[in-house]
Amino acid sequence: MELAELIGLRPVPCGGLLVALTRRCPMSCAHCSTGSSPTAAGAPDPARLLGFIGSFGPQDRPEVVMLTGGEPLLLPELAARAARLARARGSRVALLSGMFFARGGRVPDRIMRTVTALDHFSASLDVHHEREVPRADVLRALRAVLDAGVPASIHLTGSGPDDPYLAEAVADVHRAFGPGMPMLVNEVRPVGRGTGLARATPAGPDGTSVTPCALAAWPVVTFDGTVAACCNQWTVDRRPVPPHLRLGHIAEDDWQTVRARSLGSPVLRMLRAVGPQRMHARYGTGPAPAGYCRSCHALADRPEVLAGAARDAGGRVGAVLDRLSTDQQLAAGPAALVRRMGCARYAHLVESTGERKPAAADPPAGAHPAADAREAAPPAAVASLTAEERSRR
Ligand code: SF4
Ligand code: SF4
Known part of the structure; x- marks a missing residue:
């Protein structure tokens, strides 16, 4: 390889x-x-x-x-x-x-x-x-x-x-x-x-x-x-890991569980497709903290952004969005x-x-x-x- x-x-x-x-x-x-x-x-x-x-x-x-x-x-x-x-x-x-x-x-x-x-x-x-x-x-x-x-x-x-x-x-x-x-x-x-x-x-x-x-x-x-x-x-x-970025623990979860959580998470789908700052801009009611990953960690305290992601990327549309973004990056x-x-x-x-x-x-x-x-x-x-x-x- x-x-x-x-x-x-x-x-x-x-x-x-x-x-x-x-x-x-x-x-x-x-x-x-x-x-x-x-x-x-x-x-x-x-x-x-x-x-x-x-x-x-x-x-x-x-x-x-x-x-x-x-x-x-x-x-x-x-x-x-x-x-x-x-x-x-x-x-x-x-x-x-x-x-x-x-x-x-x-x-x-x-x-x-x-x-x-x-x-x-x-x-x-x-x-x-x-x-x-x-x-x-x-x-x-x-x-x-x-x-x-x-x-x-x-x-x-x-x-x-x-x-x-x-x-x-x-x-x-x-x-x-x-x-x-x-x-x-x-x-x-x-x-x-x-x-x-x-x-x-x-x-x-x-x-x-x-x-x-x-x-x-x-x-x-x-x-x-x-x-x-x-x-x-x-x-x-960071401990605890912000909930939207924690997929499990090897003492409790197998690969299938971790994989299902990653693939099915509306927040992760949106992060992979548009990134955290775009999510704040689209769904947030206040300014996003400066910094790419800092704004991602801050999502844990922004319920309105998490709710927006769940609304727009929780179903099949979210899965399609995830796949299109992946395909685009693979093609590049x-x-x-x-x-x-x-x-x-x-x-x-x-x-x-x-x-x-x-x-x-x-x-x-x-x-x-x-x-x-x-x-x-x-x-x-x-x-x-x-x-x-x-x-x-
Ligand atoms: S940069 Fe790599 S090699 Fe250097 S201390 Fe860290 S882990 Fe070790
Ligand atoms: S934006 Fe940063 S903190 Fe969030 S998932 Fe990506 S690398 Fe991790």
Whole structure:
């Protein structure tokens, strides 16, 4: 599974499931949106998490499960079990790592066993990560992942479109792999330890334009097992989660229940179709709070807006509206989505799928011991943005 397909599924309601395996991370990046660190607490109960994934049905499973953190590879055995279970149910599985293990350019066997249970592997790269693990080591480790037969991508984060770091890192990746290494380029958002490092996202021209929220499409299993409707970090961290953004808990609800709540919610349908500010403008009796996600959270205290959404999007019309909005975003393609939600200047890199340049000193493809393990893994029957996007707005 390549990055473009993964991102292309992002606007599909319940087309994916994001799972935060742990909040812990061996690194302590200055911009971390999840506030992760070696001592950060919080992880869903493993048995309940596996039970939740095991509840996927053949007709209703998410097309893709994205394992994130913190650092999901701090729990390599759990990540591998979750991946195998999801793949056995017909989902495909991707994982995003901060690459703490890559010092020296190697992928330890224990990590590689997990990587080869995946359909896609993504490495985070930015100036803060590079202070802890050199870029050259990350690129060498990615080469080993590709040689093991696992499609890979890089999630690159910079301060903005003109950040010279981004231009230099993209050129370096192209030197190492050619133009065929897909990249999702994001900008640091003012959330978590990133607060104060980044500019605030500007509001739309009138603050009320139709701006569908693609992030309201994939449910998120958060650090305490609560299932939230979106991966915005305020939503993931806030307790209680605002009722219109809470889909359940893995201790009480199965995937079918969570999916039915997401697909059937008039508020989520409207968020996915027109966005929160448009909802305030259409149904509200007072001005909407500034900020896209802030205005969404404020819906909990605006009964007149919730009632308007229930009236207009509660029935079949709401389902059709949801589907039309999804179809429109799918037709626009993954680069259009990244232009809107990531770093527009580099959005085209998400679709890089050409030949990857072989490394002169590489072993022949399949020579990595883990290649056998991949072939032995159960075949996938079918097919976020991702962790960085959780800090959106
Ligand atoms: S940004 Fe990623 S690698 Fe860095 S501390 Fe946060 S989770 Fe860990
Ligand atoms: S909080 Fe933000 S990302 Fe989440 S559903 Fe609302 S508008 Fe979308």
